[in-house]
Amino acid sequence: MSSPSHQVPTRAARQDPDAPLRVDLRIPFAACAVEGFLLLGLYTLLTYLKLPRLTLLGLVFLGVYALSVGVTFTAFAWRLSRSRRNIRTAELLTADIYRMFRSVMDIPYAVINGDNRVRVINAAMQSILGARSPVCDLPLSEICPAVTREQLLAALRNPGDGELPDLHSVPLPAGAEDGTGSVTVTLADGRRYRVEPYLLRQQADTYYLLLFRDVNDYLNFVEETDRNRVVLAYIVLDNLQELTQFVRANYRATANIIEETLTGWVASMHGMIREYDRDKYLALFSEEMLDRCVQDNFSILGKIMNIRVGDNTFPLSVSMGIADIDGSMEERDRAANAALDMALQRGGNQVALQRRGVTGLTYYGGTHKTLEGNTSISSRVSVHLLERRLAGCRNVLVMGHSNPDFDAIGAAVGASRLCRSILDAQGRTDVPVNIVTDKTCDTFRICAGHLAPLVLYGHIFVDAATARQLVCTETVLILVDVNNPVIFEAPDLYTCIPAVDGIHSIAVIDHHRLVGKLPFTPFLHYIETTKSSASEIVAEMLEQSPYADTLCKEEANVMLAGVMLDTHNFTRSAGAQTFEVAYYLYSRGAHTGTAREFFNERMDELQVASDFDAHARIYAGVFAITWLSADRAPSPDDRIAASKAADKLLSLRGVEASFALAVVGSGVAISGRSKGRINVQLILEKLDGGGHFDMAGAQVSGTVEEALDQLRAAIDEYRLQYPELFGKAK
Known part of the structure; x- marks a missing residue:
């Protein structure tokens, strides 16, 4: 950017650059004329007053005038002489600078015409090209084929007749975010140059002066700095402690084997690794080594899984959070910690990578399920956090996902019972607890029928519109069986909950993997992907709390x-x-016989299931795909029917994963299931879906045929990404 004192010369100044050096003779002529008129006026006044000796006074006035005129013109003559010497010196210097710039200085340049043909080059460019003469006629593409006419016009330093390039700005090499649009090319000498074009006009012809600034050393320095940029990684062992509880193996010996494997991996990248807590490591290595890890899809995950504890066949696994971003080490530390949290919340056994210039996290691994851990302590801590938050609330809203299933409603019922018990124990029986759900769906009607004997549930359920009216600044919102705002029962409800000190009065209790970063900061973030269901998580929270006996049949x-x-x-x-x-x-x-009644089917549901069965197909040997007929009228219950159909397809021999598609609203819902070898969550994430390892869902726009094409493409991409899982299928 130019300095404030810098002024762009006018067009007249550009046409006569020596104008500031020339002497304006109008000034002395005007001064002498004014002085002559003054003396003449004074002499006329003296004559009118009839003073004596007027002739003598006239001669004195005439002498003074002649003397002043002589002094004035002598001074201006001296200044004119000095100005002419300066102009001559400037002309000589300009000629010398031109000769030096053309023959001595090592800044290559080329002058091209409007047809992109090179007409004149200097000695530096002659040396690079091996040309004998500075005058030539060859196409610009022979010098730098990467430069186009459009790029030159976009990067002009003086695009208008009334503008000059800003000589106070320091140009940056290509790749820097300076917004100039300049182009970097590699010339015949193998070095990289930044092209800076300037517009020239010679009578009616247009030419361009191309300056080639050598930025090779600078770019090498930048690239070397980038390659050696410090990458920070947090590494944790996912399931070693749980595995050693079930097999006869020495925990420390196994941990040492894993540590040796990790240490060898980091040492091969010329980095360092330190254990900062039990089964937790901090590693530092370069960005160049990170690129190598990305290329082999973090093969270290597979090496860790090959380590076995005793005779146990369940693989060990690690999770990593890696930050390769701009900013301080403190900022990288926070980013790596956040990435590790995401890797763990998505089920572990994977790497979550945050890179500069890339929006969001990139995930690697996650091809195997992790062992369920003991979460009793987490449940007790979660209940304690909930007790503290409810102490100051005015009302509580519990919400699941849209088109709720039995797990969403069951978790919501359990969470509402837990909140009601906490509030009663605090003596705040007047604080209402409501469940936000779709009261028109068949699943709700079934659950409401079984809850009808309890007076509490006569008024506890509200729809999304009513929930928005109930929100106030002291509302606590509890989300169950969902963490994706797109499929909240009331998608915009969380935006009504204000943050206090950066924390929202929102709790997230779920067993699905996080698809992305939450748009709010919850006070309770309890996502446990190894759990079978959200109802299991809430039931465990109730069991581990002082309110375990308050749950009704x-x-x-x-x-x-x-x-x-x-x-x-x-x-x-x-x-x-x-x-x-x-x-x-x-x-x-509770009793399974009673719970089984929830799943009794109607005749129309049986017909829908038959339709799914009729369209079942095997894809790529291990995938089963089915869909509903496009000519049947869609139903709000088709999503649940698709889930049941996907479950049923897993019973087919040789099938490892299944998908069922149904038209829901303006799009197509996809329900995915897996036996545990294939991660359907990673497949449906490619369609902006989510879930967890062996149970996931997505919704795409378009027709069923288009959705099938997208699903097959996502499956094919997954197969290419993890070919080791499909060796037998091939």
Whole structure:
């Protein structure tokens, strides 16, 4: 940017650059004329007064005038002589500078005409090109083929007749964000130059002066600095502690093997690694080494999974959060920590990478499920945080996802019971607790029918419009079974919750992987992807709290139905703690026989299931895909029917993952399921969907045929990304 004192010369000044050096003779002529008129006027006045000796006075006046005129013109003659000497010196210097710039200085230039043909070059460019004469006639593409006429016009330093290039600005090499649009080219000497074009006019012809500034050393320095930029990584062992609880193996010995593997990996990148807590490491290495890791898709994840604990066949895994961003080390530390949190919340066994110039996080790995951990302490801490937040609230809203299933409603019922019990224990029985849901869907009607004996549930359910009217500055919003704002029951409800000291009165309780960063900062962030369902998480929170005995039989049955839905009757994603939660719900009066009644089908539902069965197809050997007929009228319950159809397809021999498609609203809903070898969440993320390892969903626009094409493309991309999973299929 030019300095404030810099003024752009006018067009007249550009036409006569020596004008400031010339002497204006009008000034002495005007001064002498004024002096002559003054003396003549004075002499006339003296004559009118008839003073004596007028002749003598006239001679004195005439002598004074002659003397002053002589002095004035002598001074201006001397200044004119000095000005002429300066002009001559400037002309000689200009000629010398031109000769030096053309023959001596090592700044190459070329003059091209309007047809992009080079007409004149200087000695520096002659040396680079090996040309014998400074006058030539060759196309510009022979010197620098990367430069186009459009680029030259966009990068002109003096695009208008009334403008000159800003000589106070220091040009940056290409790649720097200076906004000049300049182009960097490689000339015949192998060095890189930045092209700076200037407009020249010779009578009616237009020419361009191209200055080639050597930026090779600068760019090498920048690239070397980028390659050696420090990358910060946080690494944690996902499941070693849990695995050693079930096998006869020495924890420390196994941890040492993993540490040696990680140390060798970092040492191969000429970095450093330190253990700062149990099973937690900090690593530093260069950006160049990070690029190498990206190219091999972080093969270290596979090496860790090849380590076995005792005779256990479940693989070990690590999660990493890596930050390669601009800014201070403190900012990189925060970014790496945030990336690690995302990797863990997405199920672990993966790398979350934050890179400069890239929006959002990039994920690698996540091809295997991680072992369920013991979350009893997390549940107790979460209940404690909830108690503290509810102490100052005026009302509570519990909300799940749109088109709710039994798990969303079951988790919401459990969360509302927990909040109601906390508020009653605090003596705040007048604080209302409401569940935000779609009261028109069939799933809600089934759950509401089973909850009808409880007076509390006669008025607890509200729709999205009513919920917006209930929001105030002291409202606490609890989100269950959902973390993607796009599919909230009331997508804009969270925007009504104000933040205090940067923290919103919002809790997130979910078992789905985070698709991206939340648009708010919750006071409670309890996402446990190893859990089978949101109902399991909420039930465990109730069990580990002082309010375990407040859960009613009807509520327990709804929550058990939610667990049974997402575990497919305890046959998928059910861990040890899932059965512990089921035991707790049984102790509160729930029974699988009662919960099974939630899943009784109507005749039209059976017909929809038959339609799904009729369209089932096998794709790529291990994928089963089905869809509903396009000519049937869509139903709000088709999304749930698609989930059931995807579950059913997993029973086919040889099928590892399944997808069911149904028209819902203006788009197509896709429900994905997996037996545990293929990560359907990673596949549907490519369609802006989400979920977790073996259960995910997405919604795309367009027709069913277009959605099928997008799904197949996402599957193909996943197969190319993880070919090791499909070796047998090939």
